[in-house]
Amino acid sequence: METVETADLLELLFMLEASIDVHFQAWMAITFAVVVASYSARETLSLKLRSIVAFTYLVAAFALLARWGTEVMRIDSLIGPALAARHINPEPSLYAPFFRLVTYLLGTLIAVASIFYFSPVRSKTGKTEDNRD
Numbered sequence: 001m002e003t004v005e006t007a008d009l010l011e012l013l014f015m016l017e018a019s020i021d022v023h024f025q026a027w028m029a030i031t032f033a034v035v036v037a038s039y040s041a042r043e044t045l046s047l048k049l050r051s052i053v054a055f056t057y058l059v060a061a062f063a064l065l066a067r068w069g070t071e072v073m074r075i076d077s078l079i080g081p082a083l084a085a086r087h088i089n090p091e092p093s094l095y096a097p098f099f100r101l102v103t104y105l106l107g108t109l110i111a112v113a114s115i116f117y118f119s120p121v122r123s124k125t126g127k128t129e130d131n132r133d
Helices: 004-039 047-085 095-117
Strands: none
Touching: 004 047, 004 095, 047 095
């Protein structure tokens, strides 16, 4: 990494941080879609289908988390030391990754819970109600 220009290292650092943001935005979009779809299809999803949706969502969510972790490792193990050797220490914000991870974990739990929570609305007679206006 000694032969790489400092400007190129900084650009690579910013690109990896932007990639982490894009993956977080993709997770947010997937999570929102799962919550809305599970609510919209609450009348027609069987337990088996709900389990398949939950499994597929969890696989996608953890794949994005693994990618995020890989990019953080690249920053910490390659780019950070190369910049530190040149006496450049970009100050990372410590609260952003923490809140992103908390949001990720809580959002994933809420999305999975919503898959199983939204079930057909039943009236006191035991019949499914039609909630259309």
